[in-house]
Amino acid sequence: xxxxxxxxxxxxxxxxxxxxxxxxxxxxxxEVDAALxxxxxxxxxxxxxxxxxxGIARPAAAYVNKMEGVKPDQFVTVFAGQDREATxxxxxxxxxxxxxxxxxxxxxxxxxxTMVERSTIESSTAEELVEQLQTLFDIYYA
Numbered sequence: 363x364x365x366x367x368x369x370x371x372x373x374x375x376x377x378x379x380x381x382x383x384x385x386x387x388x389x390x391x392x393e394v395d396a397a398l399x400x401x402x403x404x405x406x407x408x409x410x411x412x413x414x415x416x417g418i419a420r421p422a423a424a425y426v427n428k429m430e431g432v433k434p435d436q437f438v439t440v441f442a443g444q445d446r447e448a449t450x451x452x453x454x455x456x457x458x459x460x461x462x463x464x465x466x467x468x469x470x471x472x473x474x475x476t477m478v479e480r481s482t483i484e485s486s487t488a489e490e491l492v493e494q495l496q497t498l499f500d501i502y503y504a
Contacts, residue, residue: 372411373444376420380409383424385439391451394440398455399472402435403503405495406452409441410463414484419464422491429492432499434468466495468502475502 381387385407388394398404407423409415427437440449442463449463455474456467462480469475476498483491 369411373441376409376411376416377441379416379420380407380423380439383420383437384427385423385437388438388440388448388452389445391447394448394451394455397436397438398452398469400436401471403433404436404438404469405434406455406467406469407437407439408449408452408463408465408467409439410443412464414480415464418486418488418491419466419483421488422495423466425488425492426495426499429496431496432504434499434503468498470502 377387386397388397398406405426407419409420423437426433440452442449453461455469455472456477457474459467459474459477459479464483465480466478466483467474468477478491478494478498482494486494
């Protein structure tokens with residue numbers, strides 16, 4: 363069995379889920395800078411291949427992008443462990459937060475507002491994460 367081929371299938375599936383949810387994939391530091399310095403509200407999903415990404419973070423992220431009401435202006439993603447330079451650059455914007463994947467950062471005008479870290483994601487259900495994100499949107503973006 364070619365484990366590298368299997369792993370690439372897992373990575374591609376994770377990428378496809380986020381793209382299908384309407385997120386813009388950022389794969390270079392230049393793309394990260396262009397997206398994260400835009401004026402307005404931005405949600406950044408730090409994607410990964412772990413179980414809490416696939417079972418909680420990606421489904422919740424997909425749902426909040428499609429919902430009505432208060433939400434960010436743009437939805438973007440970087441892939442930890444895959445697009446390392448892009449992920450490292452994104453993490454430079456998350457001042458005060460340790461690297462964590464999966465995680466979800468909320469920015470406004472290029473500045474970190476808050477972050478939902480892996481420890482919170484892995485102890486939640488997808489539904490609970492959606493509720494938490496909706497609450498954060500109401501607090502920080504309304």
